[in-house]
Amino acid sequence: MEGFEYQDNRLHAESVPLELIAEEHGTPCFVYSAAAMERQVEGLRTAFSGQSYRICYAVKANGNLAVLQYLARLGCAFDLVSGGELARVQAAGGDLSQSVFSGVGKTSEEIRQALDAGIGAFHVESPSELERISRIAQKEGKVAPVSLRINPAIEVNTHPHIATGFRGSKFGVPWDEALDTYRIANRLGGLEIRGVACHIGSQLVDAEPIVAAARQLVDLADRLREEGIDLEYVDVGGGLGICYHDEKPPALEPYAEGLREVIGDRPLSLVIEPGRYVMGNAGILLTRVEYIKHTAGGRFVVVDAAMTELMRPALYGAWHAIMPVTKMEGRERRNCDVVGPVCETTDCLGRSRRLSVEEGELLAVFSCGAYAASMGSSYNARPPVAEVMVDGDRHDLVRCRGEVDQLYAGERIREG
Numbered sequence: 001m002e003g004f005e006y007q008d009n010r011l012h013a014e015s016v017p018l019e020l021i022a023e024e025h026g027t028p029c030f031v032y033s034a035a036a037m038e039r040q041v042e043g044l045r046t047a048f049s050g051q052s053y054r055i056c057y058a059v060k061a062n063g064n065l066a067v068l069q070y071l072a073r074l075g076c077a078f079d080l081v082s083g084g085e086l087a088r089v090q091a092a093g094g095d096l097s098q099s100v101f102s103g104v105g106k107t108s109e110e111i112r113q114a115l116d117a118g119i120g121a122f123h124v125e126s127p128s129e130l131e132r133i134s135r136i137a138q139k140e141g142k143v144a145p146v147s148l149r150i151n152p153a154i155e156v157n158t159h160p161h162i163a164t165g166f167r168g169s170k171f172g173v174p175w176d177e178a179l180d181t182y183r184i185a186n187r188l189g190g191l192e193i194r195g196v197a198c199h200i201g202s203q204l205v206d207a208e209p210i211v212a213a214a215r216q217l218v219d220l221a222d223r224l225r226e227e228g229i230d231l232e233y234v235d236v237g238g239g240l241g242i243c244y245h246d247e248k249p250p251a252l253e254p255y256a257e258g259l260r261e262v263i264g265d266r267p268l269s270l271v272i273e274p275g276r277y278v279m280g281n282a283g284i285l286l287t288r289v290e291y292i293k294h295t296a297g298g299r300f301v302v303v304d305a306a307m308t309e310l311m312r313p314a315l316y317g318a319w320h321a322i323m324p325v326t327k328m329e330g331r332e333r334r335n336c337d338v339v340g341p342v343c344e345t346t347d348c349l350g351r352s353r354r355l356s357v358e359e360g361e362l363l364a365v366f367s368c369g370a371y372a373a374s375m376g377s378s379y380n381a382r383p384p385v386a387e388v389m390v391d392g393d394r395h396d397l398v399r400c401r402g403e404v405d406q407l408y409a410g411e412r413i414r415e416g
């Protein structure tokens with residue numbers, strides 16, 4: 001895996017041995033590779049070169065400030081879905097004027113916050129939201145840039161929990177109401193129409209549905225132009241899949257080429273919103289084996305990481321590779337379940353794995369750069385874990401391990 005390789009049987013993040021990171025920062029701990037992040041962004045850059053495009057990295061995949069800062073330096077803008085994510089992008093020095101604000105439930109407070117911050121565009125999901133943004137913008141004496149997120153009603157081949165573009169999903173303006181909703185946007189005061197967006201699902205292993213959705217959006221843009229509504233961009237969302245196990249992620253060339261063809265010579269630029277593709281394989285979760293125990297269910301390797309750091313296996317039955325940090329020669333590999341300490345049967349990071357590992361040793365759970373730390377919870381009163389970013393032989397702590405008393409700092413014992 002780019003960024004994480006064995007050297008003399010010891011797993012490294014770039015040039016730094018993971019044993020050293022565990023020693024310095026403890027476990028569990030997320031480790032990110034700057035080189036792996038850069039490689040992904042560069043891949044997109046190369047595929048889209050010569051085209052007018054913008055990368056708006058989806059903050060929800062991993063919103064660590066150092067990650068956002070690094071991606072901003074690589075030229076990315078951001079796709080954000082809450083006031084909290086907006087504050088993160090601001091704190092990391094990201095360019096909000098090139099960024100977009102997505103999501104089905106923006107509150108009035110969040111709309112004001114984004115207007116004040118000079119957001120590039122609101123990606124609006126309903127006529128009610130258009131009216132609310134229009135009202136707030138006029139009250140503040142501002143013009144809000146808006147695009148509509150359209151649901152192109154496309155079925156995709158992915159886990160049902162991460163498909164978003166099928167007919168009847170909560171996301172987007174239904175396809176057959178798109179034109180009317182643009183007409184509403186065009187009538188309302190305080191709004192300026194910028195573009196059109198969609199996002200049809202995540203972990204897509206085939207780019208064809210994304211290109212098909214883009215074709216629908218471009219058709220819509222053509223119809224709108226006939227009515228005198230000119231769009232600047234078409235945003236095809238994120239969704240590019242990665243390899244967790246044996247998936248074949250879509251090649252970038254046909255994806256970029258397909259989108260180029262669909263846009264043709266129209267004066268439309270392209271926006272993409274990759275999250276998982278940029279970060280998924282740029283991070284691992286480093287964990288230590290606490291106990292090995294046997295029950296009628298077999299051999300259990302109990303580690304110090306849990307569903308509180310990596311929810312995906314419990315949430316979608318996701319598969320993550322798990323490897324020993326130090327490979328021991330000549331030791332037998334045995335079948336086991338790798339489980340965390342949390343009081344849920346679904347707190348299992350890997351089922352039926354063949355591993356040779358003993359108590360006290362370190363394991364690396366791969367593909368934990370996206371939708372791991374950002375989905376973390378403090379269930380069982382577990383504070384957030386440390387995060388480290390490696391860049392060549394440099395490694396920096398980019399999030400301190402949380403303290404338990406921070407978890408209940410806002411709670412109050414009742415008087416009397």
Ligand SMILES: *Cc1c(COP(=O)(O)O)cnc(C)c1O
Nearest residue numbers: 058199202238239273274275276
């Ligand atoms: C989640 C999301 C993304 C990122 O999806 P990935 O599958 O991680 O690329 C992009 N855009 C929107 C609107 C999203 O909700």
